[in-house]
Amino acid sequence: MPKIEITDVILRDAHQSLIATRMRTEDMLPICDKLDQVGYWSLECWGGATYDACIRFLKEDPWERLRKLREALPNTRTQMLLRGQNLLGYRHYADDVVHAFVLKAAENGIDVFRIFDALNDTRNMRTAIEATVEAGKHAQGAISYTVSPVHNIEGFVAMARELADMGCHSIAIKDMAGLLTPYVTADLVKAIKAEVDLPLQIHSHSTSGLAAMCHLKAIENGAERVDTAISSWSGGTSHPPTESLVAGLRGTEYDTGLDLELLQEIGMYFYEVRKKYHQFESEFTGVDTRVQVNQIPGGMISNLANQLKEQNALDRMQEVMEEIPRVRKDLGYPPLVTPTSQIVGTQAVLNVLTGERYQTITNEVKLYLQGGYGRAPGPVNEELRRKAVGDQEIIDVRPADLIPPELEQLRREIGDLAESDEDVLTYAMFPEIGRQFLEQRKAGTLVPEPLEPPPGNGPQEAAPTEFNIVLHGETYHIKITGAGHKGQPERHFYMTVDGVPEEAIVETLDEVVLTGGAEGAVGKAIAGRRPHPTEEGHVTTSMPGSIVEVLVKEGDEIEAGQPVLITEAMKMETEVQAPVSGKVTAVYVEKGDAVNPDEVLVEIKP
Numbered sequence: 001m002p003k004i005e006i007t008d009v010i011l012r013d014a015h016q017s018l019i020a021t022r023m024r025t026e027d028m029l030p031i032c033d034k035l036d037q038v039g040y041w042s043l044e045c046w047g048g049a050t051y052d053a054c055i056r057f058l059k060e061d062p063w064e065r066l067r068k069l070r071e072a073l074p075n076t077r078t079q080m081l082l083r084g085q086n087l088l089g090y091r092h093y094a095d096d097v098v099h100a101f102v103l104k105a106a107e108n109g110i111d112v113f114r115i116f117d118a119l120n121d122t123r124n125m126r127t128a129i130e131a132t133v134e135a136g137k138h139a140q141g142a143i144s145y146t147v148s149p150v151h152n153i154e155g156f157v158a159m160a161r162e163l164a165d166m167g168c169h170s171i172a173i174k175d176m177a178g179l180l181t182p183y184v185t186a187d188l189v190k191a192i193k194a195e196v197d198l199p200l201q202i203h204s205h206s207t208s209g210l211a212a213m214c215h216l217k218a219i220e221n222g223a224e225r226v227d228t229a230i231s232s233w234s235g236g237t238s239h240p241p242t243e244s245l246v247a248g249l250r251g252t253e254y255d256t257g258l259d260l261e262l263l264q265e266i267g268m269y270f271y272e273v274r275k276k277y278h279q280f281e282s283e284f285t286g287v288d289t290r291v292q293v294n295q296i297p298g299g300m301i302s303n304l305a306n307q308l309k310e311q312n313a314l315d316r317m318q319e320v321m322e323e324i325p326r327v328r329k330d331l332g333y334p335p336l337v338t339p340t341s342q343i344v345g346t347q348a349v350l351n352v353l354t355g356e357r358y359q360t361i362t363n364e365v366k367l368y369l370q371g372g373y374g375r376a377p378g379p380v381n382e383e384l385r386r387k388a389v390g391d392q393e394i395i396d397v398r399p400a401d402l403i404p405p406e407l408e409q410l411r412r413e414i415g416d417l418a419e420s421d422e423d424v425l426t427y428a429m430f431p432e433i434g435r436q437f438l439e440q441r442k443a444g445t446l447v448p449e450p451l452e453p454p455p456g457n458g459p460q461e462a463a464p465t466e467f468n469i470v471l472h473g474e475t476y477h478i479k480i481t482g483a484g485h486k487g488q489p490e491r492h493f494y495m496t497v498d499g500v501p502e503e504a505i506v507e508t509l510d511e512v513v514l515t516g517g518a519e520g521a522v523g524k525a526i527a528g529r530r531p532h533p534t535e536e537g538h539v540t541t542s543m544p545g546s547i548v549e550v551l552v553k554e555g556d557e558i559e560a561g562q563p564v565l566i567t568e569a570m571k572m573e574t575e576v577q578a579p580v581s582g583k584v585t586a587v588y589v590e591k592g593d594a595v596n597p598d599e600v601l602v603e604i605k606p
Contacts (some may be wrong), residue, residue, distance in 0.1 A: 003249075003253055003254045003256070004219055004224065004225070004245075004249060004254045004255075004256050005040075005041035005224060005225040005226075005256070005282070005380075006017065006040055006041055006225065006226060006227075006228055006242060006245070006246075006256055006258065007040060007041055007042045007043070007044055007079060007201065007225060007226070007227045007228075008035070008038075008040050008043055008044070008227075008229065008230060008231045008242055009044045009227050009228070009229050009238075009239055010035075010043075010229055010233055010266075010270060011023075011028055011043055011044060011045035011046075011069070011237070012044040012047065012048055012050055012081065013044060013048060013081075013227075013229070013239065014229040014230070014233040014234070014238045014239065014279075015239040016048055016049050016050070016053075017205065017236075017237040017239075017301075018236070018237065018281070018282075018285050019274075019277045019280035019281060019282075020053070020282075020306050021048070021049040021050055021053035022053065022057065022058070022277050022280050023273070023277065024058055024060065024067060025058075025060055025064075025065045025069075025450070026072050027273045027276065028045075028069065029068060029069075029072055030216045031266060031269045031270070032069065032072035032073050032401065033072070033211050034262060034265060034266050034269075035073065035076065035266060036072070036073045036074065036076050037054060037075075037259070037262060038074050038076075038078055038259060038262055038263065038266070039257065039258050039259070040077075040258070040259055041077065041225055042076065042077035042078065042079040042111065042112050043073060043076050043077070043078060043079065044079040044080070044081065044093055044114075044227070045066075045069050045073075045078050045080070046062070046065070046066050046069070046077065046079075046080040046081075046105075046110060047080030047081035047082055047088060048080075048081040048088075048338070049338070049590040050062065050065075050478070051088040051426075051429060052088065052429075052430060053432075054432060055426060055430065055431070055433055055437040056433050056437075057448065057449045058130040058448045058449070059440070059446040059448045059449075060448070061419075061422075061426075061427075061441075062345060062426070063108055063422040063459040066078075066105070066108045066109050066110065067108055067109060069109065070108065071107025071109075075172065077111040077112050077138070078109055078110055078111050078112070079110070079111065079112035079113075079114060079158060080105060080110045080112070080113060080114065080485050081114050081116070082105075082113050082114065082115045082116075082128055083103070083116065083118065083338060083339070084115055084116060084117040084124040084125040084127075084128050085098060085117070085118070085124040085125075085127060085128065085399070085400050086117075086118070086338075086339060087088075087101050087123075087128075087429060088101075089428070089429040089430060090338075090339045090342065090364065090370070090572075092124070092373070092399045092400050092403060092469065093400070093403070093406070093428065094400065094403040094405050094406040094407070095127050095400060095405050096405040096406065096407045097403070097410070097425070097428055098127045098128055098400075098405060099127070099131045099134075100425065101425050101428075102131035102132055102135055103131065103134075103135055104133075104421055104425060105506075106135035106137050106421055108307065108422070110137065110260075111137055111138060111463060112119035112137065112138040112139055112140060113128070113138065113139055113140065114140045114142050114172055114174075115128045115129055115132065115139060115140065115141055115142060115168075116141075116142035116143075116144050116172075116174055116337065117374065118144065118333065118334060118335060118337050118338065118339055118340040118341075118373065119145070119177060119334055119335070119373060119374045119375060119377060120143065120144050120159055120377065121371075121374035121375045122159065122162050122163065122166070122372065123374065123375075123398040124373075124374050124398065124399070124400070125141065125163070126166055127317040127400065129141065129163075129166050129167055129168060130166075130167070138169045138170070139167060139168045139169050140169065140170045140171070140172050140201065140219055141160075141163030141164075141167060141168035141170075141171055141172070141290050142171075142173075142174040142203075143156050143159050143160060143163075143171065143172070143173050143174060144174050144176065144335040144336035144337050145173050145174060145175040145179060145180060145188075145335070146177070146179060146333070146334075146336065147295065147296065148328075148333035148377070148378065149177050149333065149378065150332075150333050150377050150378035151333070151377065153184075153187060153188050153191050154191075156173075156188060156191075156192070157188075157191045157192055157195050157196075158180075160192045160195065160196045161195055164196045164197075166197055168198065168203060169198065169199075169200040169227075170198050170200070171192065171196060171198050171199070171200050171201070172200075172201040173188065173189070173192075173200070173201070173202050173203065173204075173218075173465065174203045174337070175202070175203060175205065175211075175214070175338055176203075176205060176335070176336070176337045176341075177205065177207060177291055177295045178204060178206060178207035178208040178210065178211055178237075178291055178297060179208070179291065179292065179295060180204050180210065180211070180214045181210055181214070182213040182214050182216070182217045183217065183414060185202070185204075185214040185217045185218050185221075186217040186218070186220070186221045187234055189202070189217070189218045189222055189223050190221045191220065192370075193221070193222040193223075196201070196256060197461070199224045199225060200222065200223045200224060200225070201223065201224070201225035201226065201227065201389060202215060202218040202223050202225070202226045202227065203226075203227040203239075204227070204239070204240075205237055205238065205239060206234065206235050206236055206237070206238060206239055206240055206287065207236060207237050207287065207291040207296075207301075208287070208288070208289055208291050208292055209287045209289055210287065211239065211240045212240040212244065213244070215228075215240055215245060216248075219249075219254055221329055224538065225420060226240075226245065227239055228240050228241060228242040228245050228345045229241065229242060229245070230242050230263065230266055230267050230270055231243045231244065231267045232267045232268070232271035232274060233270055233274060234269045235286070235287070236285045236286040236287055236288070237284075237285045237286075237288075237301050238285075239541075240510040242258075242263055242267075243263045243264060243267060246258045246263060247260055248258050249307065249557065262553070275454050275551065276451060276454070277451070278444065278452070278454055279451065279452045280306070282301070282305040283305070284301045284304070284305045284317065285301060285304065286303070288301075290321060293325065294321045294322070294324050295324070295325065295328070295336050296321065296324060296336060296341070296345070301442050304317070304320065304345055304349075305317065307349070308320065309494060310544065311349070311350075311353065311543060311544055311569075312505075312544075313349075313353055314412055316352055318351070319352045320345075320348050320352050323351050323352050324336075324344055324345060324346040324348045326348075326357075327344050327347050327348045327351065328344050329381075330342075330380065330381040330384050331344060331365070331368060331369070331376065331380055331381075332376030332377055332378040332379055332380040333376075333377050333378045334368075334376065334377060335377075339364070339545075340368075340373070340465040341372075342364075342572060343362070343364045343365055343368055343373075343553055343572065344361055346364075346569070347361070347362055347365050347572075348544075350388045350542060350543065350574075353542065353543060354542045354543075358384060358387065358388075360542045360574055361387070361388050361574075362572045363566070363572070363573040363574060363575060364572050364573065365388060366389055366534065368387045368389045368573060369384065370385075370388075370389045370393075370395055371395030371396060371399070372395055372399050373396050373399065374398070374399060376394075384488060387498075406428075407424070407428075409463065410424055410427060410428045411424050412543075413427070413431075414427040414434075414435065414438070417435065417438040417439060417442060418438065418451055421504050423438060426438065429573055432548065432568075432592075436527055466478070466479045466480070472525075476497055476498055477496075478495055478496070478497055479495060479498070480493065480494070480495045481494045481495055481496060482596045493505075493506065499590045516555065530588045530589075530601070531588070531599070531600045532598055532599070532600065532602050533598070533599070533600050536579060536580055536606070537579065537580050537582060537603060537604035537605055537606055538579075538602075538603055538604075539564055539565070539576060539600065539601050539602035539603070539604065540576075540597055540598070540599065540600065540601060541565075541567050541569075541574075541576055541595050541596075541597055541599075541601060542574075542597060543567075543569040543597065544569065544595065544596045544597065545568050545569030545594075545595060546564040546567065546568050546569075546592060546593065546594050546595065547565060547566075547567060547568075547590065547591055547592060547593045547595060547601075548567060548568050548573055548590045549565065549566040549591060550564075550565055550587060550589060550590065550591060551563050551564050551565060551566065551601065552564045552565075552584050552587065553584065553587060554584055554585065554586060554587055555583065556583070556584045557582070557583055557584075558578050558582070558583075558584060558604065559578065559581045559582065560577075560578055560579065560581045561577050561578060561579045562577060563575040563576065563577055563578075564576055564577065564578050564584075564602050564604075565589070565601060565602065567595065576601070578602075578604055579604070580604055580606045581603065581606065582602055582604045582605050582606040583605050584602060584603070585603045585604065585605045586600075586602070586603040587601075587602050587603075588600055588601055588602065588603070589601050589602070
């Protein structure tokens with residue numbers, strides 16, 4: 001047996017951290033035979049954001065991906081990342097859903113379940129751990145490492161003891177933001193090993209440039225396993241390179257015993273694969289020592305960059321990075337890991353883009369402040385809590401205790417679209433996009449998002465993507481960096497102008513058909529173009545997004561502050577409230593519509 005065992009994250013966390021989880025199954029399978037020969041302790045290949053990305057962007061069945069990977073890796077443990085009671089979604093699920101999901105994941109091929117809770121609230125991990133043990137699989141309890149006035153080594157050791165008592169087979173230190181430093185790692189590993197007689201694994205991102213040093217200190221102080229990424233997808237917001245660790249430990253008492261030459265072949269394969277996804281590469285995924293201040297984890301940075309780009313606000317990334325620690329403090333210093341990373345990150349973006357802190361508060365922040373995600377690590381901002389939840393009762397029990405069994409209800413809701421229990425669970429994880437995925441599958445219309453051909457390939461060169469233009473005697477250098485989907489009422493083009501990120505929106509000039517509404521108001525704009533806001537009773541949204549629910553209809557009498565819409569932006573939902581009391585005279589949106597801040601969504605006559 002090798003002294004140090006390795007989990008390679010190339011099939012999950014590496015591409016989640018570097019290209020927003022866009023690697024397709026078709027690029028994983030051809031190399032699986034060689035991956036299976038390496039002798040890894042495990043390959044992380046599922047969970048995290050892969051499930052969401054499969055159905056949202058890639059139009060792949062995540063369960064089918066898992067089955068194919070299981071078949072292609074017969075000699076290697078497959079591993080997934082599971083968010084405790086949140087599973088792979090962004091809310092807590094009833095215990096019956098957690099048990100069903102873990103059982104199906106085990107049946108379809110998962111051997112190792114790395115289970116964590118974003119708040120390190122072990123109450124939210126217990127059911128998933130129990131389900132994993134019942135399924136006869138390896139339950140790895142993960143400690144979400146972070147730095148704050150309310151976190152310390154003693155607290156992490158106490159959590160490790162609790163996870164061992166719950167029946168975990170091993171413990172992981174999950175350093176998702178790359179905040180560990182070498183000597184803190186040594187002290188933390190030593191302290192846990194002194195108290196807990198279980199194998200200990202280190203998961204640390206390279207964002208700060210310290211992860212490889214932390215690995216060595218962890219190994220020297222008793223850690224048995226570490227996470228790495230094959231070199232062509234390593235470094236920065238990803239992980240230390242596998243090959244480097246294998247070479248560094250070769251011939252020592254810690255020798256991994258892995259085949260370095262075979263690893264080089266695998267690295268070169270993925271070097272070529274990475275070129276295919278060049279459109280998702282981000283300037284924010286390299287080494288960034290600012291992480292020691294803003295604490296943004298690897299996967300969050302690439303997603304934040306993508307999301308800000310969609311909001312035409314990529315130039316405001318630095319403001320968002322400065323706002324994130326302030327929001328985190330207001331929320332009681334939660335570790336920044338899914339879903340709290342999205343909760344904090346989206347609220348920080350809203351605070352920056354709206355120009356006023358907490359002018360708009362997402363539903364998830366409201367639920368968090370009410371206790372709906374569990375126990376906050378530290379005291380929250382009470383003024384913010386009052387603003388968000390008013391006099392609603394604060395939840396102090398395990399949140400899932402308040403959720404009745406829901407699997408059968410979910411099964412009834414999705415009906416015949418679900419061809420299997422796995423389909424029901426897809427709907428459970430992501431009701432809107434899950435239903436859409438199943439509908440498109442049934443209709444045979446599943447089409448993955450387009451991939452741009454690599455620069456210099458084929459006839460695409462005929463359409464230049466980099467050129468100069470002259471306007472009023474001034475020369476500007478334009479480089480096209482991306483484009484939205486064709487066929488939309490408004491198509492977005494992304495570019496740099498003299499090196500500065502910009503966005504252009506090209507509006508389709510279709511005829512706009514207007515219908516009359518109550519009180520003679522202008523009705524809905526059929527072609528997707530809506531009036532611009534000019535009056536106090538015009539309801540707008542603070543960010544581009546989509547409509548999740550329309551809560552009012554024409555003719556309704558409503559009060560100021562009453563919710564009229566629920567929108568989604570950056571995977572977080574926000575209530576849009578009536579700015580005035582009055583009568584709804586027009587509704588310009590339906591569920592699923594894309595919306596922008598310069599449009600009237602609902603019209604209210606005071």
